Amino acid sequence: MLILSIDTSTRGCSVSLVSDEGLVSSYELFTDKSSSSMLTTLMQNCVEHAGFALNDLDAIAVAMGPGSYTGLRVGVSTAKGLCYALDKPLLAINTLEAMALQLGKFYEDHLLCPMIDARRMEVYAAIFDSKNNVVLPTQAVILTENSFDELLNTNKIVFFGDGSAKFKSLIGENPNAIFPEQDIFPSAKTVGIFAVDAFNAGKFEDIAAFEPYYLKDFMSPAPKKSKALL
Structure with missing residues (x-):
């Protein structure tokens, strides 16, 4: 193969x-x-x-x-x-599932939360255990200081990916929130x-019908108005 x-x-x-x-x-x-x-x-x-x-x-x-x-x-x-x-x-x-696999063997007693930047204070995120079982399914999350509180109260969670820095700036010091120094792509x-x-397992896609998993609609910038219309 x-x-x-x-x-x-x-x-x-x-x-x-x-x-x-x-x-x-x-x-x-x-x-x-x-x-x-x-x-x-x-x-x-x-x-x-x-x-x-x-x-x-x-x-x-x-x-x-x-x-x-x-x-x-x-x-x-x-x-x-x-x-x-x-x-x-x-x-x-x-x-996100493939990202989590990069760190599973290094954090065997932790949950893993890969985050991809989705602009402003939003990220694409999911949470897995160290065996890559889904704990929280893939979703778009608008970050606040209280995001993931329920899981953080009882678990150590590793946050990584290019969206994790935004969450680190919000959550401050939390002994259960871990942010690796090395960038994970x-x-x-x-x-x-x-x-x-x-x-x-024979999990092949329909090539003609398959589309990327965008998770949310693409938002293009609003066109600028010409001065003549202002």
Whole structure:
């Protein structure tokens, strides 16, 4: 089994090649601006430098969201295009679930709350235990100082991702709220791990009908009025 996994959920862009024996190769690019324009190059490098060709793939996996509207659209459309061109099945993995898998082995007695910035004081978030079982399902959360109070009263929770800094500024000192110093980004590596399980379970998407998991409608800026109309 050979699966190419893609994650463009945020400004970062990552691609991994995985087999049922584990990670084969991986390329990641994180910049201040969107790096999704490099996606095609990263995919080619990831596959070819591992000694394979695109036709050798058994499936394409993509982080379906939530995340950046533009990033998700680019990642999903690229994955679908590859599936059509190569006649391969499509696998879709929840971005937050894949993020949580990065930290589970480091915080075995904690809950994990990946957060992706959704502008203003809103984040996309979910809470998992260290085995990646869902404690709080994926949702858009408007943060306040009292967010997650019920769970924080009885659990240590690790908050991470590019939306966690906003919550840290609100909650102040709380011994049960942990914020890792190292930035944690969505990664195609953990998307690939879930993709192997999804492939074995036959959880393939309808390529024509599949859409990213935006979670909420895209809000474009209101057009500026011309001076003649003011």
